[in-house]
Amino acid sequence: MSWILTIFAPVLIYTNSYKKTPLPNNIPTEESRFERVAYLQQIWWVELVGELVDFQFPRGNYSIFFRLQLGRPRKRSGRRVPDLERVHGWDIKPVRFLVSTSDGQEATWECYLHSPGKWVHYHAGDFAVEELDMPIGVKFSMVQIDCTHAKGGLCVDSVLICPSHESSLPKS
16 A cells, blocks of 8 residues: 655745736845835735646645735834834725636635734635646735725735645744
8 A cells, every 4th residue: 555645835926926017116124035025105006916827736725815014114223113104095995805716716805904014914715626636727816996095005925825724824
């Protein structure tokens, strides 16, 4: 008798791989494993869109998270002191997270961004892979298109795709 063990490491997608229009400030920070984050200082709308084309996941259920922070990461005298001065507008309308797969699965979730000064993994949605060794396409987005008010002070670090049974996310 033989056993096949598949270990799936989470997929982490760096925000620099996103197409940004217009280009936000990419600022350095020790708070990201990529050493840089996108900082949206003042915007009227935001649409972050990503896609994995024909990615081969092991069979199972998966969750997608956006790692975001309201406020600009800063350090003073070696201590973490987030700059919250430009955080505004995120409490007026919720952001919408969308997840869809090439086999027709769809998930939508809306929430208000919260916890200024802290990195938060916002749950965008879930999907399932039923067929073993069958590539699947996954699209994911975070959208807040409401030009009636400005918003700002948002840091975008990365997108995490991990098995849904993972009981704990990486430390923010």
